[in-house]
Amino acid sequence: MKTIIPLKKLNESTLDIMIDKMNDGFVEKIGREITKSHRNDFCACILPNKGKGTFFVDFKEVYLSSGFMLFLYPGQVQRIIKTQKIEGWVLFFDHNLIDDYSRSVLEESLYQGPVLTLSKDQKKWLFQLMELLYDTSIVNDMSTFHKPAIKSIVVSLIYKITSIYQASVTQDTKQYSIRSNTIVAAFRKLLRDNFKEVKSPAEYAALMNLSLGYLNDTLKMVTGNTVSYSIQEEAIREAQRLLWYSDLSIKEIASTIGFDDPKYFSRIFSKITNKSPVQFRQSHLSE
Structure with a gap:
């Protein structure tokens, strides 16, 4: 097991x-x-x-x-x-x-x-x-x-x-409007609840009844990140947890967080963390 x-x-x-x-x-x-x-x-x-x-x-x-x-x-x-x-x-x-x-x-x-x-x-x-x-x-x-x-x-x-x-x-x-902060908080909650199943920025915008351009501009203004990057970052945060303290294979971890293609998952992981999944796992084996 x-x-x-x-x-x-x-x-x-x-x-x-x-x-x-x-x-x-x-x-x-x-x-x-x-x-x-x-x-x-x-x-x-x-x-x-x-x-x-x-x-x-x-x-x-x-x-x-x-x-x-x-x-x-x-x-x-x-x-x-x-x-x-x-x-x-x-x-x-x-x-x-x-x-x-x-x-x-x-x-x-x-x-x-x-x-x-x-x-x-x-x-x-x-x-x-x-x-x-x-x-x-x-x-x-x-x-x-x-x-x-x-x-x-x-x-x-x-x-x-x-x-x-x-x-x-x-x-x-406080430098941002109440509406902007409310939108960011709502997006983050929606993302935490759905990042494994929903990967499309347009789907999140639709779920929030906003245009993708407006959601993207608001998120980037408040957090500095785009909707697409935020989706990837949330998934990779969970992947880091699984790589760090589990012996699930990289393919299994990719599948667990909603990536059908392990190679694509590895590319996204490297972009977010500047390490490949293998390198990240090896860096924590001494824990």
């Missing part, structure tokens, strides 16, 4: 939510699971108060320390490289707890990066809510209201994270 990227799921007994105190001991305790490359089918938030950590998320090293929060979305390939005297909170929760609007904002973390900078007040608020969530989760004194109480706290935390992230994205995109 072909090896694919391991997928971690939340234990059913955790109410689709798990919160724990983050420290070096916690990392050592579940080290085998999180220091090896994997995907989650849930969201993860890591909020340190002391120390620091180095993580590997979708082929990039990210660094975490006090004053920052790491937010990981389902599907990203990730692992912990190391932690140094880290203390804080780690929260896992089912992505279905996120409403549609918040999801559209938080999914931008796949493009903008998983680390959020926090102000002093934002950090204080988040830590207070994490403590309340932890205390509520370990003391079941509300009978049938226990599960709803926990979920309501997590939903509040989701909205807070969404507002912080939205503010950071708005700062980067």
